[in-house]
Amino acid sequence: MPRLLEKRLAPADSLWAISWTTALAVVAALGVGGLLFLPFGSNPLDAYIALFAEGFSSWRGFGYTLVKAAPLILIGLGTIVAWRTGFGYLGFEGCLLVGAAAATWVALETAAGGLFGPLPWPLFLTLVILVTIVAGGIWAGIVGIFRGWFGGNEVITSLMMNYLAVFLVQYLVSGPLRASGDLPQSPRLPRETWLPYFLEGTRAHSGIFIALVAALIIWVVLLRSRIGYELIVTGLNPKAARFGGINVGSR
Structure with a gap:
């Protein structure tokens, strides 16, 4: 009995499929983004x-x-x-803000006289990464609790949590983390807590x-x-x- 040859689509995880879907996504994003310039009369x-x-x-x-x-x-x-x-989570902006606030607190507390005191750079970097992950994870976990325990829609609750994160950071820079002065902002981080630069003359770190x-x-x-x-x-x-x-x- 003769064998029939069937043309099949490339697997979804093949290099070809990944390449063309990625290219299509980039083109679509540029196209949609370009529409935002039209109401302002820009090309x-x-x-x-x-x-x-x-x-x-x-x-x-x-x-x-x-x-x-x-x-x-x-x-x-x-x-x-x-x-x-x-998990249809959309609260990544809130996680970023909360994680950044947590990293700022750790950096300020590693200065002389702070809670942690001066730390070796590898230990400090590890501590910052861990605290940031924990802070962002806890913030995202709140949405998971609402979904798992109360059946809440994670899309809606995560979007609402973004606004709460904005208000939380505003409170922190206006209160516990506020620097001396008239502007609501945190103190300038100590130079030793900055990530090292690797391109001279740029801010690339x-x-x-x-x-x-x-x-x-x-x-x-x-x-x-x-x-x-x-x-x-x-x-x-x-x-x-x-x-x-x-x-x-x-x-």
Whole structure:
């Protein structure tokens, strides 16, 4: 009996599929973003040319681009983890603000006379990262509690939590973390708590490398580990995951 050859689509995780979906997403984002310039009578193409020229035509602009890219990469990683596990969380802005406030507090308390006192740089960096993760995790966990215990919609509650985070940070810089002076702002962080720069004449710091390492860790956890597999399966089909022996409640 002759065999029939069937043309099949490339797997969703193949290099070709990932490449064209990523390119399509970038083009769609640029297209939608370009529509925002039209009500102001601006040419979207001119705006994008100026955007890329300022960000990549000089080392100073490139360094500033890296500074802005680091937190956006970290927020994107959080989005990937949440959405791949079926959790429609949209409160990443709030997590960023709360985590930044926690990191600021740690940096101020490591100065001379602070709660932690002067710390070696590796220990200080580890402490800042851990405290930031815990603070952001607790903030996001509040939404999880509302969903798990009360059946609340995580999209609505997480968006509302963003506003609460803004008010919380405003309170902190106007009260407990306020510097002396008329403006509501935190004190300037000690120079020894800054991330080291790596491009002379720019503000590019090692935060971009932390973000890239975090991206590698997330990739390994989601696609190359058992817990990542269980999280993805639970997000795709909780009933099938439960039938397969996965503890859906813990995931």
